[in-house]
Amino acid sequence: MSEKRQFFGTDGVRAIANRHPMTPEFVMRLAQASAVVLGGKTRGKPRAIVGRDTRASGEMLEAALAAGLNSAGVDVILVGQLPTPAVAMLSAQLGTDFGVIISASHNPFKDNGIKFVHGDGHKLDDKTEVAIEKLVLGRDDTPRPEGRGIGRITTLVDGAERYVRHAMASMAGVKLDGMRVALDNAHGAAAYTSALALEALGADVKVFHSEPDGFNINEACGCTHSEEIERIVRSSQAQAGIAHDGDADRIALCDEEAIALDGDELMAIAAESMLRKGTLKHNTLAVTIMSNYGLDDLVSRMGGRVIRTGVGDRYVLAEMRQRGLNFGGEQSGHIIFGDWATTGDGLIAGLQLLKIMKETGEPLSQLRKCLKKFPQSARNLRVRSKLPIEELLEAQKIIKETEKKLGEYGRVLLRYSGTEQIIRLLIEGRDVEYLEAQADKVASAILAQIG
Secondary structure (H helix, E strand, O other), rough: OOOOOOOOEOEEEEEEOOOOOOOOHHHHHHHHHHHHOOOOOOOOOOOOEEOOOOOOOHHHHHHHHHHHHHOOOOOOEEEOOOOHHHHHHHHHHOOEEEEEEOOOOOOOOOOOEEEEEEEOOOEEEEEHHHHHHHHHHOOOOOOOOHHOOOOEEEEOOOOOHHHHHHHHHOOOOOOOOOEEEEEEEOOOOOOOOHHHHHOOOOEEEEEOOOOOOOOOOOOOOOOOOHHHHHHHHHHHHOOEEEEEOOOOOOOEEEOOOEEEEEHHHHHHHHHHHHHHHHOOOEEEEEEEOOOOOOHHHHHHHHOOOOEOEEEEEHHHHHHHHHOOEEEEEOOOOOOOOOOOOOOOOOHHHHHHHHHHHHHHHHOOOHHHOOOOOOOOOEEEEOOOOOOOHOOHHHHHHHHHHHHHHHHOEEEEEEEOOOOOOEEEEEEOOHHHHHHHHHHHHHHHHHHHOOO
């Protein structure tokens, strides 16, 4: 069992910008600690790459982060506004010791966050995050070089173009000529890169929500607002729609009938294609506990198998690396094509799905039919405290009764959000009416105790 982390959540450190722990002072200390843990393996000066999304507060935090890294003897390469997967890719391409992304992903503009990747572009494990936290919270100062030992700052001006070339290479020569694509950039980090790649591949791109002003990121747009990608597909008469989140490590796709697909449907389409081609390593798909059991049914029928991890794309990635897998993801839209990306990558995932459309000649509305989902009932409940789940006694009693009734044809999941005062309940099975009734009972018990 790993030690409990105080600041790091599901995906880095995240909070309201300029409020602890997302203050310049804390971020500077975090940077100094990360330099010791992540930059200590290099002869000479370590190097780190730093990118950010389009939030106004990103400029302030970038300055604090760079100052903290420099003061610990790390040379910093600033790449400006770039998607999270682009920073991870550039970290590996440039041979840096580690990378840092300033972003709160799909959260509102007032939030911001810091997440790290190793020099190879992979996210940190819990043990490494705990090591950084111990230094942040410790009384001793981190090393402070002087003179020539102080880090310097340089700027990479062609980071976006390098990333776009990399993403296009994943298409293996397949073009998108004649395909109309509606693109929702969430006023975020993909504002330049995704349209550039799609247009270079020959697509007719209709771009929406791509005028970031520092305050409009994710505002009524992006992959967490499926109704918006459905609207713009309808209005532009596109054959497909792509929506990103603020840092473009996630994706939502929409078919030509203006009906959005979730991550499970995207993984089903890709896994089926890869199994048919023989390109899915070990015939295994890695997903989280949140994914629908319809995926297991599909993949097993084709001779493959599904393995499950905790919630968070870094846990999927860790399992993929350990088992030598090349495909996995989350229902939320973090889709990882491991041959081309070390994180969830909204652009590469979008391109791979469009490639399957081109190769098969089938529209998304047809391709998505490969997944027969088990019915689910979900509740996101705002709570005043995060009491340990095992102490929610009445709810646990109802859950045990439900699990006994569902048997092997269903499941119950209950977990707290890593970033919000929310508990998430999901019940999956075959009888919709029963699922809804039990979800209401569990929700009522939870709210009576901590609502």
